[in-house]
Amino acid sequence: MSSCRVGLRLAACLLNISEARKMYIVENIAKAALLERNGQRHPEVSVLNIFSDPEYNRSVITIAASIDELGNSILAACLEAFQSIDMEVQEGIHPCLGAVDLIPIYPLSGVGLEECGAVARSLAENLVLSVPGCSVFLFGEADLPEKRPLVQRRKQLGWFTRRDFSALKPDLGAAPARRCGLTGCCLCQH
Numbered sequence: 441m442s443s444c445r446v447g448l449r450l451a452a453c454l455l456n457i458s459e460a461r462k463m464y465i466v467e468n469i470a471k472a473a474l475l476e477r478n479g480q481r482h483p484e485v486s487v488l489n490i491f492s493d494p495e496y497n498r499s500v501i502t503i504a505a506s507i508d509e510l511g512n513s514i515l516a517a518c519l520e521a522f523q524s525i526d527m528e529v530q531e532g533i534h535p536c537l538g539a540v541d542l543i544p545i546y547p548l549s550g551v552g553l554e555e556c557g558a559v560a561r562s563l564a565e566n567l568v569l570s571v572p573g574c575s576v577f578l579f580g581e582a583d584l585p586e587k588r589p590l591v592q593r594r595k596q597l598g599w600f601t602r603r604d605f606s607a608l609k610p611d612l613g614a615a616p617a618r619r620c621g622l623t624g625c626c627l628c629q630h
Contacts, residue, residue: 449550452504456542460492460499465524472520473513497532527621538621564625573617575610580626
């Protein structure tokens with residue numbers, strides 16, 4: 441991504457996925473974020489970092505892009521993740537609810553919270569339309585009008601105790617399919 445352009449409007453996503461032991465899967469998900477629909481590398485999208493913890497079996501992929509491209513980039517990465525990660529067989533010590541566990545979005549430069557919130561909500565709607573069995577809960581600035589924090593949502597969802605996914609009540613989508621689990625989508629101010 442070119443950082444020398446004046447006025448570039450940037451946001452970032454710390455995409456949390458429930459895989460770290462099969463690095464080829466993590467890398468394929470990161471690569472999906474970088475490509476346009478025609479398969480060419482997108483010039484305004486970068487993967488800044490991939491942090492993987494095999495014991496937790498969780499990775500965080502940091503994606504930065506222009507606000508206009510971030511939603512499409514994250515959606516492409518999530519579609520790859522849902523194809524590649526099966527929560528029915530996922531194991532790890534980190535409590536997680538979904539193949540794509542969390543999608544926090546942060547404004548970086550020239551972008552306001554309201555615009556990032558709109559991207560987060562649009563992304564959540566696109567996920568439940570694009571992935572059968574995908575269910576989403578919202579938190580933070582994307583959770584309108586309540587704006588419930590992640591800590592509160594984790595308690596409400598029983599995050600730290602694996603339980604029957606079908607009993608979870610998502611904000612968008614039907615009851616979570618066991619393969620997909622439940623995804624959290626938000627806008628973060630920090």
